[in-house]
Amino acid sequence: MALSLSVSIEQWQVAGSFIISRGAKNHVDVVCCAISDGSSTGQAEATPIYYEGESASRCASEIERFFEANPEPTRAAVLQGMPRGAARNALDCALWDLECRQRNMALWQLAGLPEPVATLSALTISLGAPEVMEGHARQAAAQGHGLLKLKLSGDHDRERVAAVHRGAPDARLIVDANESWNDLDIEAEASWLAEYSVELIEQPVSAGRDHLLAGVRSPVPLCADESCHSSADVERLAPYYDAVNIKLDKAGGLTEAMAMVRAAQAAEMKIMVGCMLSTSLGIRPAFALAQLAQWVDLDGPLLLARDRADAFRFESGMIMPAPGAI
Structure with a gap:
């Protein structure tokens, strides 16, 4: 052929x-x-x-x-x-x-995945001054988003989380430290965040310094992102993290991403399926995989000024495929 x-x-x-x-x-x-x-x-x-x-x-x-x-x-x-x-x-x-x-065939059928249904997706609140993030959170809540993901920096993070919680008091929260907490008492930070509806902390330490999490008893699950790229990484990271964030761009395709899911399940780790900034075409295979995840963060297209014609629909925090998109 x-x-x-x-x-x-x-x-x-x-x-x-x-x-x-x-x-x-x-x-x-x-x-x-x-x-x-x-x-x-x-x-x-x-x-x-x-x-x-x-x-x-x-x-x-x-x-x-x-x-x-x-x-x-x-x-x-x-x-x-x-x-x-x-x-x-x-x-x-x-x-x-x-x-x-x-x-x-639909992708989910070919890949042996569950038939996709409308799925709750996190909406990312970009890093900014606490009052700015509070305003964005309030706007997101007014639009029906019930799961927010906050970008943090390791500096003034408590103020940012408290501000977002004020703006969207009923929203579930994920925080993404983006490797910035190397010098913080992570157990203390996590204990404080647990009081603000935070249910997942992504990549608190730099990739390659995961050993800093040894012995940390966090009341909030810790999720590996930048540290975890392939199925081979999952077993190595299991002693330090409770979950892995699987992104197809990191994994290098749906084939390896599915292997990562199997490895995470075998290690009794929870799964988040995320994405980079992208259009709906970029998240189409990730949406099929996301049916196996406990957390979904596929808001890449929602963060763009415009999307493709056959775009996913985002309504009240739910992501729904366009007809024929899966």
């Missing part, structure tokens, strides 16, 4: 700006991959992980080089022959989509 490949780079504007402890973004560059057998075409999108040195142009070149050397790639060959990251994610998910179209 002769296959053809098309790779492109698109830039999408962020609604306002997206601010975390590592900096601010007002747009996101994504890599779009289309692979065709002449009658059916599989499409996928991936977001380069900038803090790991990835760029859209580099990912596009990586996909093209691999395809030139492997003109009839399989998902197994992609998993074995490409390093994890956004480039592999784009090609892996495009191959999943191609097979779905060839076999006239």
Whole structure:
């Protein structure tokens, strides 16, 4: 079966700006991959992980080089022959989509996942002054968002959490420290946060310094994000974390992400399925996987100024696929 490949780079504007402890973004560059057998075409999108040195142009070149050397790639060959990251994610998910179209099957059916239903997704509150985050939380609550994810920095975090809680007192909260709590008493921070409806703490320490969590008895589950990229990482991290955040761009595709879910389940760890900034095309395979998660954070498209035509719908904090999107 002769296959053809098309790779492109698109830039999408962020609604306002997206601010975390590592900096601010007002747009996101994504890599779009289309692979065709002449009658059916599989499409996928991936977001380069900038803090790991990835760029859209580099990912596009990586996909093209691999395809030139492997003109009839399989998902197994992609998993074995490409390093994890956004480039592999784009090609892996495009191959999943191609097979779905060839076999006239939904992705969840082909992958053996539960049939997707409308799912509660977190909405991210960007890092900012406490009063600004309070205002964003109040606006989010008024729009029906019942699960908020706060970006923190390791400095004045208690004030930020308290402010968000004032703005949205009935909302469930996730906090994302983005590796910024290396020098804090994490057990004390977690005990304080537990009083403010915080139910998950993402990546409190730097990747590679997970040993700082040894012996920490946190009343709030700790979730590995930047530390956990593949199924091989899960067992290593199990002594330090209660959950893992699985993102397809980190894992390098749905194939490896499904292996991460199995590894987490075997380690009795909980699962969060997240995303980078992306359009609805980028989160389509993640939405199928999210049916196995305890927490879902697929608000990437909601943070953009606009989305694709066949977009997911976000209503009252729930994410719902467009007809035919899954």
